[in-house]
Amino acid sequence: MTRDKQDSAAIRAGLAVGLAAAAYGVSYGALAVAAGLDIWQTCVMSLLMFTGGSQFALIGVIATGGVAAGPAAIASAAILGIRNGIYGVRVSPIIGAGFWKRIAAAWTTIDETTAVSTNQPTLRSQRIGFWTTAAATFVGWNITSLIGALSGDALGDPRQWGLDAAAAAAFVGLLWPRLRQLQTVAVAAAAAVIAIALTPLLLPGLPVLVAGSAAILVGAFNWFANSEPPLVPLDREGI
């Protein structure tokens, strides 16, 4: 591929992924309001946290446990945010030097930007891919979060519109691309069983956290291992 072709391929991938992410910002916004957040809180999360899995997790725990489940909600969001730190280690050399540039890059280091940038063939196209995805996703996600929050606010009773079921479906969508290896399927099954078994016994929010122990145990001993999974298992965007 020539350099121009590589550049435009990276830009196309970034815009496509950004657009897809922006589309599900609407569901985040609507579900956040249904969970009890106000429009400002919904938008601050998209601006500051800016990582879909953690945002969905926080509103999911708040939806079931309310403000009393705050510590569990924070912990769930943070645990789902750990992977962004791992992505950062990989992406950091691609970004290069420059204090503010690195701050902006770290802020936007998520599934989407990591997947697009690490999929490009040259350093130049990796950088183009990263920043295109970062810009498209950041702008799109924040606009659609606001749109979702405004429409969720107008809907009223979330159960009547099936928004509680939509939240479950959203988590399936985030989980689905990761279920490619026996190991991840085993952990997912174990975690789901643990969380449900503990739901009648623990305060809301805690069963989800305890279910994380399945990952630590299986990961530490590398049970059910076959192939190493890809760094960012994103496939729904077709990259």
Add this chain to the structure above:
Amino acid sequence: MTLWLIVIIASLACLALKLAGFLVPPSVLDRPTPSRIANLLTVALLAALVAVQTLGSGVGIQFDARVPALVVAVALFAVRVPFVLVVIAAAATAALIRLSGWG
């Protein structure tokens, strides 16, 4: 703890984790176990959230319109229907079932 405090602390924690990734040397990834556990933690929490969102009801378990909605969602993701359409379909399934008087 107010909702605002929860939102701010969780947001700053997630941001700090992102920044931390840019501060540690790349050799951290040489050992496979920490990144494997991080990857599996993501899977475990998402799966647990699916389960609790589908069956949980405060501190109890409840089978209602969310269950068929989840079945619809899984079927649609399996045939690669886009995220937003699946979420809408799941919501519509639950809403219609409730409109019919069950769940």
